[in-house]
Amino acid sequence: MSTIRVDAKVVMLGKESVGKTSLVERYVHNRFLHPYQNTIGAAFVAKPIQVGEKVITLGIWDTAGAERYEAMSRIYYRGARAAIICYDLTDSSSFQRARFWVKELQNCEELCKIYLCGTKSDLIEADRSRRQIDFHDAQDFAEEIGAQLFETSSKTGKNVDEMFQKVAEDYNSTAFQYMTGDI
Numbered sequence: 283m284s285t286i287r288v289d290a291k292v293v294m295l296g297k298e299s300v301g302k303t304s305l306v307e308r309y310v311h312n313r314f315l316h317p318y319q320n321t322i323g324a325a326f327v328a329k330p331i332q333v334g335e336k337v338i339t340l341g342i343w344d345t346a347g348a349e350r351y352e353a354m355s356r357i358y359y360r361g362a363r364a365a366i367i368c369y370d371l372t373d374s375s376s377f378q379r380a381r382f383w384v385k386e387l388q389n390c391e392e393l394c395k396i397y398l399c400g401t402k403s404d405l406i407e408a409d410r411s412r413r414q415i416d417f418h419d420a421q422d423f424a425e426e427i428g429a430q431l432f433e434t435s436s437k438t439g440k441n442v443d444e445m446f447q448k449v450a451e452d453y454n455s456t457a458f459q460y461m462t463g464d465i
């Protein structure tokens with residue numbers, strides 16, 4: 283049996299149906315699966331990414347967003363180096379849920395870097411009136427918590443590669459700082 287060496291654990295968090303699985307599907311398989319199938323528990327995928335001369339393997343845990351799985355999601359973010367906290371740009375309640383996960387990580391996983399991800403940007407590009415989370419409000423929140431903000435579409439692929447690439451690059455530079463004693 284072969285084992286996969288994972289450099290950085292990454293966890294996907296966010297309310298049910300915000301599009302966590304779709305982001306991973308787009309990023310790893312470059313496909314968009316329309317029929318909604320809710321995640322049960324969590325799913326894992328390892329993805330190698332070229333960062334400069336190096337290859338960094340991200341171990342991505344895609345958690346279930348339904349609140350009944352909340353306790354399980356806690357197991358999956360333990361030891362994570364990055365969390366992609368997703369909210370649906372067309373659903374304000376999902377932003378509240380994202381705030382919940384941010385608090386949770388700030389309290390329990392200090393070393394975990396947070397990325398905020400506003401999903402389904404294609405829907406607001408098609409009809410601006412559907413936007414429920416103002417970009418500047420999200421940006422202010424991201425700055426307040428020291429997070430990076432991305433608005434993505436798994437349907438069109440917009441910003442998806444860029445977001446995961448940034449996660450890998452940040453991990454690589456932080457790992458380098460640890461090695462040189464700068465942290």
Ligand SMILES: Nc1nc2c(ncn2[C@@H]2O[C@H](COP(=O)(O)OP(=O)(O)OP(=O)(O)O)[C@@H](O)[C@H]2O)c(=O)[nH]1
Nearest residue numbers: 299300301302303304318320321347402435436437
């Ligand atoms: N238009 C559009 N629909 C999307 C996008 N991303 C996801 N969806 C749709 O939103 C629904 C939920 O997507 P999932 O990726 O399964 O959501 P999830 O967050 O993994 O859901 P849970 O597993 O229940 O936590 C599906 O019907 C997707 O097709 C997107 O970028 N654009």
